[in-house]
Amino acid sequence: LRWNDTYLHFHKTDPKQTYYLSMEYLQGRALTNAVGNLAITGAYADALKKFGYELEAIAGEERDAALGNGGLGRLASCFLDSMATLNLPSWGYGLRYRYGLFKQRIAKEGQEEIAEDWLDKFSPWEIVRHDVVYPIRFFGHVEISPDGKRKWAGGEVLNALAYDVPIPGYKTKNAISLRLWDATATAEDFNLFQFNDGQYESAAQLHSRAQQICAVLYPGDATEEGKLLRLKQQYFLCSASLQDIIFRFKERKSDRASGKWSEFPSKVAVQMNDTHPTLAIPELMRLLMDVEGLGWDEAWAVTNKTVAYTNHTVLPEALEKWSQAVMRKLLPRHMEIIEEIDKRVTVKPHLLFRYTTVMAQTDKVVPFACSLGKW
Template sequence: MATAIKEPNGSMPVDATNIPAEAHPLAEKPAEIASNINYHAKFSPHFSPFKFEPEQAYYATAESVRDRLIQQWNETYNHFHKVDPKQTYYLSMEYLQGRALTNAIGNLNIQHAYADALNKLGHDLEDITEQEKDAALGNGGLGRLASCFLDSMATLNLPAWGYGLRYRYGLFKQKITKEGQEETAEDWLEKFSPWEVVRHDVIYPVRFFGHVEVNPTGTRKWVEGEVIRALAYDVPIPGYKTKNTISLRLWEAKAVAEDFNLFQFNDGQYESAALLHSKAQQICAVLYPGDATEDGKLLRLKQQFFLCSASLQDIIFRFKERRDGKGSWQWSEFPSKVAVQLNDTHPTLAIPELMRLLMDEEGLGWDEAWDVTTRTIAYTNHTVLPEALEKWSLEVMRKLLPRHIEIIEEIDKRVCSSPL
């Protein structure tokens, strides 16, 4: 069955049998692009096959563009994996990307070809781009700056990745009614985002609460508490008129099947049975949850540590992956291959978390771990306004991150005792 398509004037639907539904992932000619869009409308279906209205056309068009990005994405990853340069990793709680479709076809210099292809399918490019919802990953200058940095680094052919959180509802959407301003949850993921690729093989444990266990050898280990899994979703970031396509890796918080208590559920204790699943969903529910209560403070701190821990575990994994098969190596090489840039105060827990990972998981001593950490992590401060310089009470920190309080107190002790 051919895909039913509306003519440009929106009147009678027409039959696109003259446009084959064939996959042309790297197409540049309008006819082949139209064929690839038609292919995704038929064989990557998300809607009823009996209509091809602007919303359906947007998703099929986005998937057609994504085909091309994935090819460049894989080539970029393989190139940097082989060359093994020093790579920048940008950690930010916010990203304000704008419309990915317009940005992608502009950077790839194929906007005119896509406009012609969509005309063949009975649509205008401008109408299709209007269908895209803004990714609710940020709300202001901090997020816009982060996205501009990623775009610029991709354009300059720099080896760089961004890390953030995959917020389910972002902040809010606003409506003006007779009663005034009304705020409702942002629904940018109500259907799905065609730009993200879930990486089911990239998942890391992130611990909260628990206590510190001291082993007979004197080494310390953070144990028990809650463990939430961080699952990676990757978004391609293409450079302008270059093949370099880098990644924005977003973390989603997940609990696993073992965390669902089937016996409690069958006993009617429905909320208790899925308690950890509920707590996991809260972490990436919204950007900047209210922190007027202790629970709100704990949730904000959870968000920030979740981003830091998952990202650093991933960075360390990639560093080791690139060392495989290259003979012996030392942790002193880490800062020559990794640069972690913290966007404002939100990801600063990356400093004690990298110390913990290096000492407790990798077996480094304090001095070596501190040397690696201080040569790896850099920090950007955007303002000195008190509301932007976050403060956390010792009680909240010690409750949620007991091992990190030990590390922070030791850092403070050593800095205060060192000569100026």
């Protein structure tokens, strides 16, 4: 009830909302967190005892949500808890990994790592949103119309399906959302004739590629296929989240559907947690220009005031870089936009590693977060 009330309240009041994009969330167990934030731990434990159960035993049955495995994910989850507790209008976005964690066991040969299947039964804390689905394109080419407008076409298109997880605040009615994206393909993408002809793998190629995107957190990137999969994951998160953010911006006031993009930065703050979601910058530019029809200058002004970046390290091995070949192959339109940003924006050295706060209250942004010009 509080979850729905929170959404309706922010929908009606239309405040500036923070959207936190992170590849990891290390949530911990939701049951004890929820009853603790509601300040009913004692009462809940007493109620369970009447049925012959101990709270610790029940809590121990819950699987950790395998959405992260380190400090980056724990920090992201702490931020969501804090924002909910402070009654701030905010929302988290991530990926719904099937095997985001691993478990260890000792065998004769030594330590082994195997996948942790936290979804082998189901997660009681998530709600699948079949009404929230966005198309995500990969590969393809850029088409130029007679009037000079550019459009990304061809390639393969998967769907991003939303799963919502409640994040309750501590001793407050505010309950915000963590929206997780899962990759799916449609029935039309399954070739029934090939399957009946015995070509089983070919018949379900797109379904197989969809399952790969959210299968594992940080897949190995020693091969080009591994690099492509990692880049797919990051773009999948950015594109689905930004499409959702733009939809909500329009939904809250009907007159925005026809314009008023100058209002966007006053209503939306997109916070990128480390380098993984930095494709949010060229993707927002693409959506504003190619889909919404804005010119470069207007789109850049909106993007520059909307997106902020949290830097976690200055070590070069931790700052991601992508080869132009991989980027151009998977995201040809974005490579064009990145090259144009590189031409138009001069990054001052003292701004390269500038820190921004998670709440993104300022209108400043580090242009493309340390990666600009390093492809």
